[in-house]
Amino acid sequence: MMKDYVKIAFENLRHRKMRAYLTMIGIFIGITAVVAIVSLGQGLGVAVDEQMATLGTDKIFVTPGTSLIGAASTAANLTERDRRIIDRASGVEDSLAFGFQSAKIEFKDDEAYVIVMAMTLDEGGEKLFKEVWGETYLMDGRLIEDGDNSKAYLTYDYTREDKVFSKSVKLYDNIVINGHSFEVVGFQDKVGNSGDDQTVYITSEAYERIFDKRLEDNYMQMIVRVKEGADMTAVAEGVKKDLRSDRGLDEGDEDFTIQTAEELIASFNEILLIVNVVIVGIASISLIIGGIGIMNTMYTAVVERTNEIGIMKAIGARNGDILFIFLIESGMLGLVGGIIGVAIGLGISKTVEIGNTLVLGTPYLRAWWSWELIAAALAFSFIVGTLSGLAPAYQASKAQPVEALRYE
Amino acid sequence: MKKNKVIIKLKDVWKTYTMGENKVHALRGLNLEVAEGEFLSIMGPSGSGKSTAMNMIGCLDIPSKGSISLDGTDIASLAESDLAQIRGQRIGFIFQKFNLINTLTAKENIMLPMVFQGYPENKRHEQAERLLRLVDLHDRMDHRPNELSGGQQQRVAIARALAVSPQVILADEPTGNLDSKSGGSVIDFLKKLHKEKGTTIVMVTHDANVAKHADRREYLKDGQIVKKL
Numbered sequence: 001m002m003k004d005y006v007k008i009a010f011e012n013l014r015h016r017k018m019r020a021y022l023t024m025i026g027i028f029i030g031i032t033a034v035v036a037i038v039s040l041g042q043g044l045g046v047a048v049d050e051q052m053a054t055l056g057t058d059k060i061f062v063t064p065g066t067s068l069i070g071a072a073s074t075a076a077n078l079t080e081r082d083r084r085i086i087d088r089a090s091g092v093e094d095s096l097a098f099g100f101q102s103a104k105i106e107f108k109d110d111e112a113y114v115i116v117m118a119m120t121l122d123e124g125g126e127k128l129f130k131e132v133w134g135e136t137y138l139m140d141g142r143l144i145e146d147g148d149n150s151k152a153y154l155t156y157d158y159t160r161e162d163k164v165f166s167k168s169v170k171l172y173d174n175i176v177i178n179g180h181s182f183e184v185v186g187f188q189d190k191v192g193n194s195g196d197d198q199t200v201y202i203t204s205e206a207y208e209r210i211f212d213k214r215l216e217d218n219y220m221q222m223i224v225r226v227k228e229g230a231d232m233t234a235v236a237e238g239v240k241k242d243l244r245s246d247r248g249l250d251e252g253d254e255d256f257t258i259q260t261a262e263e264l265i266a267s268f269n270e271i272l273l274i275v276n277v278v279i280v281g282i283a284s285i286s287l288i289i290g291g292i293g294i295m296n297t298m299y300t301a302v303v304e305r306t307n308e309i310g311i312m313k314a315i316g317a318r319n320g321d322i323l324f325i326f327l328i329e330s331g332m333l334g335l336v337g338g339i340i341g342v343a344i345g346l347g348i349s350k351t352v353e354i355g356n357t358l359v360l361g362t363p364y365l366r367a368w369w370s371w372e373l374i375a376a377a378l379a380f381s382f383i384v385g386t387l388s389g390l391a392p393a394y395q396a397s398k399a400q401p402v403e404a405l406r407y408e
Numbered sequence: 409m410k411k412n413k414v415i416i417k418l419k420d421v422w423k424t425y426t427m428g429e430n431k432v433h434a435l436r437g438l439n440l441e442v443a444e445g446e447f448l449s450i451m452g453p454s455g456s457g458k459s460t461a462m463n464m465i466g467c468l469d470i471p472s473k474g475s476i477s478l479d480g481t482d483i484a485s486l487a488e489s490d491l492a493q494i495r496g497q498r499i500g501f502i503f504q505k506f507n508l509i510n511t512l513t514a515k516e517n518i519m520l521p522m523v524f525q526g527y528p529e530n531k532r533h534e535q536a537e538r539l540l541r542l543v544d545l546h547d548r549m550d551h552r553p554n555e556l557s558g559g560q561q562q563r564v565a566i567a568r569a570l571a572v573s574p575q576v577i578l579a580d581e582p583t584g585n586l587d588s589k590s591g592g593s594v595i596d597f598l599k600k601l602h603k604e605k606g607t608t609i610v611m612v613t614h615d616a617n618v619a620k621h622a623d624r625r626e627y628l629k630d631g632q633i634v635k636k637l
């Protein structure tokens with residue numbers, strides 16, 4: 001019986017295809033927005049979690065400037081002097097500081113502009129570098145070490161043809177960075193985004209030589225490992241206080257930012273939440289408009305099909321049958337709008353992921369999906385459709401058979 | 409003709425429509441009895457209340473005054489859901505303008521009354537195909553109404569009216585929109601049905617040539633049965 005009602009509803013929608021599609025626009029825009037943003041938001045969450053899993057949650061991150069994003073636009077520096085203070089702070093095990101800059105690199109007859117990154121490879125720094133970069137990702141050869149002043153550690157895309165260079169780079173080949181020759185000693189395995197997979201790693205001495213500035217005077221970020229068992233927040237506060245007193249700053253006037261791994265995740269989530277609230281707000285408006293559209297279409301359909309309602313009643317349809325037939329029809333309008341919305345929404349988030357990998361290369365924008373997301377989006381659109389059809393369907397069900405039959 | 413029990417009985421039935429200040433009496437104390445297995449035709453001028461009376465018998469409407477009983481059930485006192493039940497199980501309607509559902513195929517139209525009665529799917533298909541053969545439209549079962557001629561549409565409507573094997577067939581000017589040849593075949597079907605199945609048929613018509621096929625003729629004028637027009 002249900003199947004027959006679905007069939008009747010489907011035939012009616014098919015009969016007025018254009019109107020059905022136009023009616024669905026509101027629903028599908030809303031669902032598209034929600035699905036795309038949830039997909040990307042969840043993808044970001046997963047990426048952040050993965051990054052944190054690689055880095056470990058026993059780390060504190062120090063950046064110059066007052067926010068994570070504003071790091072580059074500030075005059076304040078993080079220097080080796082700061083790093084010494086941090087290393088001496090209570091609860092700190094060791095630290096790794098690094099900086100990066102874009103540079104021209106050449107291999108055979110090819111050239112490319114990529115990010116060249118250098119880090120402090122003294123005793124504590126090297127240990128951290130090995131732990132964070134080496135253990136999980138070393139693919140071939142070895143990491144660079146202190147004193148490797150003409151050696152470079154390359155990443156996955158260099159081992160492939162037509163990625164960075166038309167020819168693939170082999171172990172012990174030479175590449176030229178800003179006019180200086182470097183021997184390749186190792187490769188990092190695939191991370192999955194062009195940012196991480198095209199970076200060139202060198203030592204701080206080499207960095208100074210090719211960029212003509214000291215890494216130790218301008219770190220872009222420090223990763224600080226906390227001693228086992230120490231309280232992360234307390235250590236972070238201690239580091240903050242020590243840096244402040246060295247710089248003669250009052251509390252609240254810091255020109256640097258300290259975040260624990262958890263805080264970093266929290267601040268990501270905060271941004272995510274704001275984006276979600278805004279998009280979900282827009283999507284709700286779209287869904288409400290979509291619902292009103294469905295209601296309007298269903299009222300029109302009820303009037304158009306008054307005669308049909310009369311016929312169905314004459315051949316034995318109860319009020320409930322008529323109600324059901326129209327509810328299914330409006331539910332289907334919502335559902336089909338939802339199906340289109342889910343498809344386009346996931347398409348958009350996948351496109352963003354691909355575009356991001358090609359252009360930006362950050363690891364954070366990627367498409368995530370699950371059956372739960374799809375099921376929830378479809379259920380929701382069906383419910384919006386059904387609720388919007390409630391009043392028109394009720395009106396249809398109450399039609400007087402004789403009057404409905406007389407209606408032309 | 410042997411005397412059967414009365415299946416339809418209208419007693420002093422009034423139907424009054426109120427149009428603003430005016431009252432229109434479509435039926436004015438109509439008395440009518442139809443015996444089981446009878447083929448009755450009702451004639452009368454336009455506006456005399458024929459369709460109104462048919463709608464009452466078919467439980468599509470209830471009288472303003474008076475009583476109507478259908479196989480012993482007084483329908484004037486029934487709720488809408490019960491009326492729907494009676495329409496679906498005991499009555500088969502055939503209308504002047506066919507009244508098929510345009511978005512459904514011939515076969516689906518015939519199956520629809522059975523859907524409302526909750527017949528199992530295989531039974532519905534079986535019955536619909538049998539009826540399509542009966543009205544000679546087996547090769548047209550997947551056609552939609554707009555792909556059929558008027559006569560063919562009316563035959564589909566007859567098949568639909570027979571779908572639930574009703575006790576009573578109510579035909580309101582079934583040949584009104586048809587040429588004499590198609591109209592003739594519709595009448596032939598009704599006669600055959602009456603003869604072979606003994607179904608009770610009440611048919612409204614303007615055409616004396618059509619009315620003559622019935623067992624009995626009644627004349628309606630100004631909402632009452634009259635002896636002769």
Ligand SMILES: Nc1ncnc2c1ncn2[C@@H]1O[C@H](COP(=O)(O)OP(=O)(O)OP(=O)(O)O)[C@@H](O)[C@H]1O
Nearest residue numbers: 425427432433434453454455456457458459460461
């Ligand atoms: N819903 C209604 N509201 C007001 N008046 C109505 C209504 N239905 C029928 N009438 C009136 O009742 C009277 C009988 O109508 P009915 O349709 O029964 O006539 P009929 O005998 O079937 O006519 P015809 O041969 O033209 O079909 C007419 O005067 C008609 O105008």
Ligand SMILES: [Mg+2]
Nearest residue numbers: 458459460580
């Ligand atoms: Mg009439």
